[in-house]
Amino acid sequence: MNAICEIVLPIFGFIVLWIIIANDKDENNMDSYDRMMGIAGEGRSRGVLGTIYKKNGDYDFWANLFDSNSAWYYD
Numbered sequence: 001m002n003a004i005c006e007i008v009l010p011i012f013g014f015i016v017l018w019i020i021i022a023n024d025k026d027e028n029n030m031d032s033y034d035r036m037m038g039i040a041g042e043g044r045s046r047g048v049l050g051t052i053y054k055k056n057g058d059y060d061f062w063a064n065l066f067d068s069n070s071a072w073y074y075d
Contacts, residue, residue: 033069046072
C-alpha cells in the first residue's frame with residue numbers, strides 16, 4: 001500500500017499543479033470558453049464557485065441559466 005501511495009501521490013500532485021498553472025482565467029475569473037461564448041464581456045465576473053455576476057455585483061440569472069462551461073459544473 002505504501003508503494004502505491006509513493007507512486008500515485010506525486011502524479012496526482014503534478015496533475016493538480018499543472019491544472020493550476022495552465023488555467024487561462026482573466027482578472028474577472030473568466031476563461032477562454034467564456035470569452036468565446038460572449039459571456040466574459042460587459043463587466044461580468046465569476047465568483048469562486050463559478051457563479052456569474054453582473055458589473056454591479058448582482059446575480060446574473062440568464063447568464064447562469066444558460067451557462068454551459070464544463071469547467072464550472074460544480075457550481
